[in-house]
Amino acid sequence: MTDAQSPRPTPEEAARARTMDQALTWLIELEIADAATHARFLEWLEADPSHGEAFASAEAVWHSQPVFDAAAVLAGRKKT
DSSP states (O other): OOOTTSOOOOHHHHHHHHHHHHHHHHHHHGGGOOHHHHHHHHHHHHHOHHHHHHHHHHHHHHTSHHHHHHHHHHHHHHHO
16 A cells, blocks of 8 residues: 555656665675675676765765664664
């Protein structure tokens, strides 16, 4: 069910969202990437300038203070 009040994203917004989703996926996959995975990432990165921009944004979010704070809270919950 969709909210009738929510506007549909433009094709450009949808494309940016897909690219950001891909960038976030790559960020996670690169944590345990083998050479083949790393090569596929480089192909993706070079395929479109927006990929590099999205990956840089994903890295900035991933390494931001709010993410570190949330991780600390979650780690604290595991101890109790």
